Amino acid sequence: MRDRKLMAKKFQVEVVNCQQSFTALEGCSLLMSMERSGTQAIKVGCRGGGCGMCKIRVMKGRYISKRMSRAHVSESDEQQGLVLACRVFPQEDLTIESDLIVDSVSEK
């Protein structure tokens, strides 16, 4: 148990719009991995799926996600890989686009 974090699988995350990359840890949200790596590639807000500041588009790679505010991520957003980095848990290497903070509901 003590070494669980050290043994966690690692994934590479490419952030195409700002030509940055960082290492994500299995079991750790994408946003938390970014913060821990010292990278500034995604805006950090509430870290709880509520404010929408960390909205990204996952262009490539598998992930699982926790519940996100419908004010910022509609069902169709989710299907298109538009998600909140604080609620995304990578399952393999990801290619993403960040800085998509636009309110998907008020946009309509």
Place this chain on the structure above:
Amino acid sequence: MKKGVMRPGHIQLRVLDIEEALKHYRDLIGLIEVHRDAKGRVYLKGWTEVDKFSVVLREADQPGMDFVSYKCVSEAVVDQLRDELVAFGCNVEDIPADELDGCGRRVRFDSPTGHMFEVFATKEQTGKWGVSAVNPEAWPRELTGMKATRFDHCLLYGDDLEGSLKLFCDVLGFDIAEQVLDENGERIAQFLTASLKAHDVAFIKHPEKGKFHHASFYLNTWEEVLRAADLISMTDTSLDIGPTRHGLTHGQTIYFFDPSGNRSEVFCGGDYHYPDHPPVTWTADHLGKAIFYHTRELNERFLTALT
């Protein structure tokens, strides 16, 4: 001028996961879980609060605030305010007794900033938690986490500040205790009180209607705020900013987020306000110092991360 509104009575917040939310509000902030209703809502209170509950959590797919309710001195006051709210132009809805278990009828109304508010006068009184009403000890020994004493106020973001100021002052009898004015003399923040506290509700100007910034809970000392900061780190809770002091109200504070992204504050101290006091004014060119007295600069997240 006072019109019979006493204090914030309760706030209903939407959360994405009720059990995760309880780890925040009950185990970390230290509110007491007092009830669960048939709709699955959870009721909590700070231990010093005499009424049965002051925070209601409701699971939903969009976090934020459903409404905040103010307690009045009598049912007659609620009737009088209802008439005046209708005359003011609010959409008014009568919520029957026991829609919230243990609470009397409430009058719900909308506002120029897009938030929903209520007034009510009757709620079951279960007394302070963990201490007797007769010869009470100083505090209960069974408290957890930050040991928050009460729900104190909320800060709301919206567009029509002037409209909600009129609603709160002219109809509900609040006073403006503190304000921030921009270079044209336009109000961009207003701290309103129905009591001696520096704020019972606050508004900051923002282009969208109906946004929720934070719910605030009262601690007794700066030492307790620092201890709250330790607990935030120990539990890996999402921190916004602090511990620090506000220029506005001069309260000592720390901001953090619940697991659904609703911001919480615990704070202590702060100025007082009597009805004959003119408002304390901060100018927008000192906004950094007005919000965060020590660093004197705003973090972007404080202005933009809202639910």
